[in-house]
Amino acid sequence: MRWAQLTLVEDDPGKFDLSFWLDLFRRTRSDAVCLSAGGCVAYYPTQIPFHHRSQWLGDRDVFGELVAGCRKLGMVVIARTDPHATYNEVRQAHPDWIAVDAEGRSRRHWASPEMWVTCALGPYNFEFMTEVKKEIMSRYRVDAIFINRWDGSGICFCEHCRRNFREASGQELPRSNNPQDAARRAYILWRQQRLFDLWRLWDSEVRKLNPDSCVIPNTGGGATSSLDMKRIGELAPTLIADRQARRGLAPPWTNGKNGKEFRAAMGRKPIIGIFSVGLEEPYRWKDSVQSEAEIRLWVADGVANGLRPWFTKFSGVLHDERWLKPVEALYRRYAQWEKYLRNERPLARVGLVYSQQTAWFCGTGAEDHALGWYQALVEARIPFEMVHDRLLDPAHLGAFKTLILPNITALSEAQCRQIRDFAAQGGSVVATYETSLYDEWGVPRKDFGLADLFSVSFTGRREGPMQNSYLRLETDPGTGRRHPLLAGLEDAPRIINGARRVEVAATAPFPNPPLTLIPSYPDLPMEKVYPRAPKTDIPQVYPRESGRSRIVYFPWDIDRTFWEVLCADHLKLLRNAVAWATNEDPLITVSGPGVLDVTVWQQRDSLTVHLVNLTNPMMMKGPVRELIPIGEQHVRLRLPQGARPRQVRLLAANQRPHVQRIGPYLDATVPSILDHEIIVIEL
Ligand SMILES: [Zn+2]
Numbered sequence: 001m002r003w004a005q006l007t008l009v010e011d012d013p014g015k016f017d018l019s020f021w022l023d024l025f026r027r028t029r030s031d032a033v034c035l036s037a038g039g040c041v042a043y044y045p046t047q048i049p050f051h052h053r054s055q056w057l058g059d060r061d062v063f064g065e066l067v068a069g070c071r072k073l074g075m076v077v078i079a080r081t082d083p084h085a086t087y088n089e090v091r092q093a094h095p096d097w098i099a100v101d102a103e104g105r106s107r108r109h110w111a112s113p114e115m116w117v118t119c120a121l122g123p124y125n126f127e128f129m130t131e132v133k134k135e136i137m138s139r140y141r142v143d144a145i146f147i148n149r150w151d152g153s154g155i156c157f158c159e160h161c162r163r164n165f166r167e168a169s170g171q172e173l174p175r176s177n178n179p180q181d182a183a184r185r186a187y188i189l190w191r192q193q194r195l196f197d198l199w200r201l202w203d204s205e206v207r208k209l210n211p212d213s214c215v216i217p218n219t220g221g222g223a224t225s226s227l228d229m230k231r232i233g234e235l236a237p238t239l240i241a242d243r244q245a246r247r248g249l250a251p252p253w254t255n256g257k258n259g260k261e262f263r264a265a266m267g268r269k270p271i272i273g274i275f276s277v278g279l280e281e282p283y284r285w286k287d288s289v290q291s292e293a294e295i296r297l298w299v300a301d302g303v304a305n306g307l308r309p310w311f312t313k314f315s316g317v318l319h320d321e322r323w324l325k326p327v328e329a330l331y332r333r334y335a336q337w338e339k340y341l342r343n344e345r346p347l348a349r350v351g352l353v354y355s356q357q358t359a360w361f362c363g364t365g366a367e368d369h370a371l372g373w374y375q376a377l378v379e380a381r382i383p384f385e386m387v388h389d390r391l392l393d394p395a396h397l398g399a400f401k402t403l404i405l406p407n408i409t410a411l412s413e414a415q416c417r418q419i420r421d422f423a424a425q426g427g428s429v430v431a432t433y434e435t436s437l438y439d440e441w442g443v444p445r446k447d448f449g450l451a452d453l454f455s456v457s458f459t460g461r462r463e464g465p466m467q468n469s470y471l472r473l474e475t476d477p478g479t480g481r482r483h484p485l486l487a488g489l490e491d492a493p494r495i496i497n498g499a500r501r502v503e504v505a506a507t508a509p510f511p512n513p514p515l516t517l518i519p520s521y522p523d524l525p526m527e528k529v530y531p532r533a534p535k536t537d538i539p540q541v542y543p544r545e546s547g548r549s550r551i552v553y554f555p556w557d558i559d560r561t562f563w564e565v566l567c568a569d570h571l572k573l574l575r576n577a578v579a580w581a582t583n584e585d586p587l588i589t590v591s592g593p594g595v596l597d598v599t600v601w602q603q604r605d606s607l608t609v610h611l612v613n614l615t616n617p618m619m620m621k622g623p624v625r626e627l628i629p630i631g632e633q634h635v636r637l638r639l640p641q642g643a644r645p646r647q648v649r650l651l652a653a654n655q656r657p658h659v660q661r662i663g664p665y666l667d668a669t670v671p672s673i674l675d676h677e678i679i680v681i682e683l
């Protein structure tokens with residue numbers, strides 16, 4: 001539940017204070033630890049040729065001493081290995097273990113130029129690192145072996161990679177990054193196969209020595225990660241989500257998103273969220289320390305989304321100790337709350353689909369649509385899960401009423417059928433822009449794979465980037481009312497359009513479309529800025545109902561534009577689309593000021609509502625300077641059928657809130673939230 005990681009640096013063995021670290025693990029109530037063992041540097045007296053012992057090791061076994069100390073504390077112990085770099089003597093003896101660039105040169109390490117980058121897909125990993133893992137497992141019988149940077153440092157042109165790829169695919173290694181290039185596509189798949197083969201080899205070898213152990217490769221992530229999360233979910237008993245802190249422009253919910261992405265493929269298997277105590281910017285200040293507020297907020301959002309915290313520190317000798325107290329306080333808090341963090345089931349009714357194949361084969365920019373939705377759902381305080389596009393079967397979708405497809409362009413016929421089946425069972429779908437306009441390989445279709453579901457066809461025309469285009473908000477002339485999609489925009493005659501659209505033709509009647517297109521008109525010179533066509537009959541949203549199912553299709557990039565521009569009018573459309581499509585009393589409403597990430601979980605004997613306060617001038621770009629409390633929040637939770645609440649508590653405030661029970665609803669008032677409040681409803 002609470003992880004510690006100590007990654008030793010080579011000169012630590014003579015310098016670092018082992019008892020300090022054991023004491024820290026005890027004080028933080030850490031129950032699991034990851035310790036440096038070998039690979040790049042061995043911290044034990046290895047017998048394997050070319051396995052480089054720390055020059056400061058002497059006759060000690062530092063790894064063994066740490067393992068023994070941690071076991072005395074009752075901790076789960078996993079060994080860390082890192083195979084990505086090696087030494088001159090290795091290159092001399094085994095030149096084919098070294099990665100080769102496109103020009104045929106051995107690759108020097110970019111940060112430690114006396115070292116060499118290894119080939120991940122050849123004998124260095126398959127043979128040498130297998131021996132290292134077997135030695136560590138047979139000597140220490142650790143609970144698992146964690147493998148950092150195991151999947152290569154870019155494409156390798158060594159003799160093994162060239163030959164193996166040619167034998168597997170009949171092609172030469174790709175020189176192009178274009179995913180529609182046949183060799184590149186084959187490489188994307190072949191590389192994955194090699195890595196999954198490597199994973200299985202390592203895993204079976206360590207399990208022969210310790211059947212209760214496994215290897216934990218550092219892998220996985222969202223749409224832009226390179227290994228298929230569906231296969232990862234089948235292979236891995238647990239995983240480490242390695243997104244350690246914010247960098248650049250990033251909201252703190254990025255950590256929660258990470259948790260949701262892993263859980264989509266891993267289900268209830270434990271997922272651990274690494275957080276860095278330092279900055280994670282491209283300049284890699286690896287010995288730096290973040291502000292306490294930033295660490296707290298980042299970790300809180302991960303925990304609220306099902307991640308078990310893992311603090312990581314490189315170097316056993318500390319150059320800056322300011323992180324120690326905040327992490328200790330955080331871990332002691334989570335230790336107290338442990339019973340309520342054993343999340344069994346999220347209760348969210350909305351699923352946001354992510355698609356690695358769209359990112360692999362349709363290229364960059366795929367993520368911006370999902371990020372727009374993520375921000376909108378957080379602002380709308382709608383609990384949601386992420387859903388992997390290769391896991392759209394009834395077992396994975398059963399909990400959801402509404403599925404969001406944020407420009408999921410690449411979908412196979414079978415995936416389209418699963419989405420249709422979901423709708424046929426009463427599920428609702430909200431989709432944007434080019435969703436299903438390509439097959440699973442990123443090859444364009446003539447029409448949407450989901451044309452029948454959307455009740456529109458693609459005309460073949462696209463427009464964009466559009467300058468100065470708008471949407472007209474229409475009123476039903478019969479009733480004088482507007483569609484619920486336009487709620488909150490009663491006084492708006494028109495709002496801004498997005499940046500790109502596809503032209504579609506309706507294949508079913510859409511009477512009184514809520515939004516129509518006002519085409520682009522000149523934005524300069526200012527004298528020429530007047531609408532040439534103030535009104536058209538071209539719908540820009542296609543909502544329809546079929547039984548309990550509701551479908552909303554936007555033929556434009558509302559979600560991507562929202563991520564870029566963050567226009568409040570677009571937020572309302574996105575929020576309304578989900579609310580209208582979901583068409584049931586919401587699971588939870590939280591009213592009050594500020595921005596909150598809201599998640600709702602079921603445990604064995606309790607329900608929990610996590611409220612993470614993201615309200616901060618540094619919300620979109622860290623680091624946070626201070627945590628700023630927000631005022632009173634009114635929470636209304638729809639209780640699961642048969643739930644009998646016994647007692648309601650606020651964990652952070654350590655008090656019982658004012659509570660009212662109205663039919664199936666439980667109303668509670670939370671007076672204030674600093675960073676993270678958990679409402680516990682004991683059942
Ligand atoms: Zn290679």
